[in-house]
Amino acid sequence: MTRSPEISAFLAASAAALRKSCTGEALRAAETVIGRFDAVGPTGGNPARLPVCDWIAPALAAVAPERAALGRAFAAVQGQLEWKRRVSARESDQRFWNGHANAMILGPGGLERRDDLWIGVTVMAPGVDYATHNHPPEEVYLSLSPGEWWNARMDWTDPGPTGCIYNPPGIAHAMRSGEGPFLALWYLPI
Template sequence: MAARAPCPESADSLVRIATAARLTGRPGAAPQRLPVCTWFDRALDQPTTAPDLAALFAALRALSPLMVWRQRPGDATASANFPQAHANAMLLGPGGIEDRQDLWLGLSILAPQTSYPDHNHKPEETYLVLSLGEFKQGTSDWFEPGLGGSFYNPPDIWHAMRSGAGPLFALWALWAG
């Protein structure tokens, strides 16, 4: 993620996260897989010529049996299919493979034609986008970072994501320390 950081704030956040991640947290929750995770498997199968993304996909495939996938409630800004058409997996963070409070490193998968609700949170956040899909921040228009694109969300900014004809797959890192 650091190699693709889009701005100094993102790079600084990712350095803090990487430094904190050197300390091991507590063992996390038992693995859990949801039906929507078939889209996760398909997202990992997409071809990429970028060596860093190919290595990341291989690492995520290896971690897959340990992942705890959960769904969150939607709201009026989410698509009608949202409850069954999305999942989030926390790798490092609250309820993740490694349970900790100082940082959150996780994944989101959206089935095709799914809108994630508008939301905000105190921790700053960097996304690494691992598929096609659209995002918005604050009052901006929707934008598509593309496979391997990255962007930074400052603390408390409203943001959302949505998939198109294919699934949306993204890795996110939040500094909560």
């Protein structure tokens, strides 16, 4: 199996950003993720877009210089992704229903189908709170635009344009956008 040049560039930019941004538990998890980059999964993907994806371009236009390479690499793959709402989203909650989307880059339904690694992305319109949730794998987030994260071990935190967020396995966590759009990448070793 061969990997597309766009995914290769995205993974290289991800590795550089993760290593520059993460420390402690987050860096250990990031190194586990990066250690799985060499394996190539079968190609997949079924491009689909939701209206909230219109916020991707404004978010990418405001990416900090320190994350510019990662922003460009993500921009090169984002049009190939299958954007979906969170499974637990309900149409009765219009702000969340219309204000968020997730896509898998590597993992189930992603551009490469993998069962050992999930790399994905979340976009949110301004003023949206993402539902509190948890999952068994640990997780590292890199922000491409401003936003805040919360988990049961920390108060609401904005990691800034070069920081990262770490969620231990199984911990309750959430995120929210502010006055602008929210765009963040997530990395989970499965």
